[in-house]
Amino acid sequence: MILFSILAVLSVVFSLLVVTQRNVVHSAMALAATLFVVAVLFLTLNAPVIGVLQILVYAGAIMILILFVIMLLNPTSIEARPAAWWTLGSLAAAALFIQFIVLLSRRPLSSAGPPVPDSFGGPESIAQSLFTDFALPFEVASVLLLVAIIGAVTLAQRQR
Amino acid sequence: MMVDFAIVAAKAFLVLFMVLNLAGVLGWVERKGSALIQDRIGANRASIFGFAGMGLVNTLLADPIKFLSKEDFIPARGDRLLHTLAPCLALFPALVTFAVIPFGDVLIVGGRDINLQVANLNIGILYIFAMASLSVYGIVIGAWASNNKFSLLGGVRGAAQMVSYEIAMGLSVIGVIMVYGTLEPQAMVRAQGDLFWGWLPAWGVIRQPLAFLLFFTAAVAETKRLPFDAPEGESEIVAGYHVEYSGGKFLMFFAGEFAEVVTAAGLVTTLFFGGWQVPYLLRDGFHFPWGDALPLAPLAVTILQVAAFSIKALFFCWLQILLRWTLPRFRYDQVMRLGWKMLLPAALVNVFITAVWIVVRERPST
Numbered sequence: 336m337i338l339f340s341i342l343a344v345l346s347v348v349f350s351l352l353v354v355t356q357r358n359v360v361h362s363a364m365a366l367a368a369t370l371f372v373v374a375v376l377f378l379t380l381n382a383p384v385i386g387v388l389q390i391l392v393y394a395g396a397i398m399i400l401i402l403f404v405i406m407l408l409n410p411t412s413i414e415a416r417p418a419a420w421w422t423l424g425s426l427a428a429a430a431l432f433i434q435f436i437v438l439l440s441r442r443p444l445s446s447a448g449p450p451v452p453d454s455f456g457g458p459e460s461i462a463q464s465l466f467t468d469f470a471l472p473f474e475v476a477s478v479l480l481l482v483a484i485i486g487a488v489t490l491a492q493r494q495r
Numbered sequence: 496m497m498v499d500f501a502i503v504a505a506k507a508f509l510v511l512f513m514v515l516n517l518a519g520v521l522g523w524v525e526r527k528g529s530a531l532i533q534d535r536i537g538a539n540r541a542s543i544f545g546f547a548g549m550g551l552v553n554t555l556l557a558d559p560i561k562f563l564s565k566e567d568f569i570p571a572r573g574d575r576l577l578h579t580l581a582p583c584l585a586l587f588p589a590l591v592t593f594a595v596i597p598f599g600d601v602l603i604v605g606g607r608d609i610n611l612q613v614a615n616l617n618i619g620i621l622y623i624f625a626m627a628s629l630s631v632y633g634i635v636i637g638a639w640a641s642n643n644k645f646s647l648l649g650g651v652r653g654a655a656q657m658v659s660y661e662i663a664m665g666l667s668v669i670g671v672i673m674v675y676g677t678l679e680p681q682a683m684v685r686a687q688g689d690l691f692w693g694w695l696p697a698w699g700v701i702r703q704p705l706a707f708l709l710f711f712t713a714a715v716a717e718t719k720r721l722p723f724d725a726p727e728g729e730s731e732i733v734a735g736y737h738v739e740y741s742g743g744k745f746l747m748f749f750a751g752e753f754a755e756v757v758t759a760a761g762l763v764t765t766l767f768f769g770g771w772q773v774p775y776l777l778r779d780g781f782h783f784p785w786g787d788a789l790p791l792a793p794l795a796v797t798i799l800q801v802a803a804f805s806i807k808a809l810f811f812c813w814l815q816i817l818l819r820w821t822l823p824r825f826r827y828d829q830v831m832r833l834g835w836k837m838l839l840p841a842a843l844v845n846v847f848i849t850a851v852w853i854v855v856r857e858r859p860s861t
Contacts, residue, residue, distance in 0.1 A: 358574075360574070360577065360636070360639055360640075361576075361577070364577065364580075364632075364636065367632065383616070383617070383618050384618055384621065387618050387621045387622055387625045388621070388625075390625040390626075390628070390629065391621065391624055391625040391628050394628070394629060395624075395625060395627075395628025395629055395631070395661075396628060396658065399628075399631050399632070399635065399654055399658055400658075402632075402635050402636075402639075402654070403635070403651065403654050403655070405639075406635065406638070406639055406647060406650060406651055406654075407651065457617055457618075458617065458618055458621070458678050
């Protein structure tokens with residue numbers, strides 16, 4: 336519980352930093368820190384594979400590409416944020432917050448869930464469900480990634 | 496409870512102590528090795544009493560004193576916070592990766608089983624790659640925070656190179672994972688204790704020779720050392736991503752590079768060279784294929800295993816230093832071509848062949 340509180344506060348603080356920082360690289364680093372803290376949260380919730388993949392894919396690959404693009408373009412000054420988007424975003428966030436509060440107040444929260452089998456969240460159980468129950472979504476997702484790769488290559492060639 | 500905690504703390508301290516000190520020793524070995532290969536007298540300024548051993552001791556003392564007493568320079572228009580954070584980000588992944596590398600079998604002391612590994616994770620290999628993927632941050636952030644065009648060029652080169660070689664490295668290990676059927680480094684090392692035809696140790700390099708070559712190449716590329724040091728490239732971009740670093744922060748980049756060398760050596764040993772396995776050594780002593788047996792005490796067996804792991808790891812550290820002073824630097828486009836057009840397809844072919852081999856072997860009759 337103490338660990339969860341620390342991680343929760345850290346993730347909220349870093350998420351706020353992502354939005355409030357004026358420097359793009361600072362924002363990106365705060366986002367990377369947020370992703371890392373969320374990965375640790377996954378580790379504490381009996382989901383080690385998801386946690387490690389979170390670091391590997393989001394913090395290690397996607398954020399690096401974002402940083403790469405920022406470094407190549409090197410934006411010195413950021414364009415002013417239009418007030419309309421600011422309000423819309425804040426309204427959407429507030430609506431989501433109220434929705435969560437309503438939903439959580441309806442159901443009593445209990446810390447004791449059903450017992451979790453030992454293999455839960457391990458590589459074997461995730462592989463089992465990926466290749467049996469969720470074989471079709473898994474394959475569809477890989478086709479989607481392939482389409483994205485081919486699309487990227489085509490776009491890059493057209494510009495030449 | 497307290498004892499368990501103390502044991503984990505002791506193991507973590509031991510591993511960090513060994514890796515950091517070995518990083519320091521390698522800094523001296525590298526200078527001596529370069530002198531040896533370039534046929535000159537080298538690294539003898541600190542040999543105060545004239546013999547080589549003192550050179551090592553004095554270098555280990557003189558290096559930190561020199562680095563820590565230098566001015567810590569931060570470029571005027573650089574980013575103070577990130578400039579300071581970057582060396583920490585560079586050192587951190589190299590040090591924590593060693594947590595899942597087993598340096599010995601289970602040691603039994605006073606009825607307590609001590610696994611000679613800091614953390615036994617059932618996702619050990621994934622953890623290694625997750626931490627390796629974080630090592631890009633140090634150079635990218637350091638390069639950007641320096642506000643220097645040479646730094647930035649080095650950082651961009653480094654990011655592209657490391658992301659590219661991570662893919663080849665990950666795919667080359669998939670064949671190994673398929674053969675052993677586990678992601679746990681300790682279980683992989685145990686599986687390498689088998690013998691082929693009763694005499695040949697079933698080490699990873701014998702089961703997966705192509706994967707070893709690919710993995711070692713990619714691991715050397717990940718350490719950003721010659722022949723893959725385009726991110727530093729002295730003749731083109733001064734010193735690349737750490738051109739604006741001095742003093743203690745440069746020492747951290749420097750130590751991080753050697754810690755990566757040690758970690759890469761430990762990984763190659765664990766995955767492909769049997770980790771702590773000594774050929775024919777079982778838990779109760781040697782059992783030679785010609786029938787002889789030499790019983791040994793459990794403690795002696797453990798010491799032999801830890802020694803075997805250390806010797807193998809040191810060999811690969813030395814091999815990396817030898818490579819660094821033997822091969823010239825690849826051009827940037829050559830680095831990219833090797834990574835994407837040679838290593839990646841070869842790793843895919845290796846995965847395919849391994850899969851076919853496993854399927855054929857499991858159904859010999861049909």
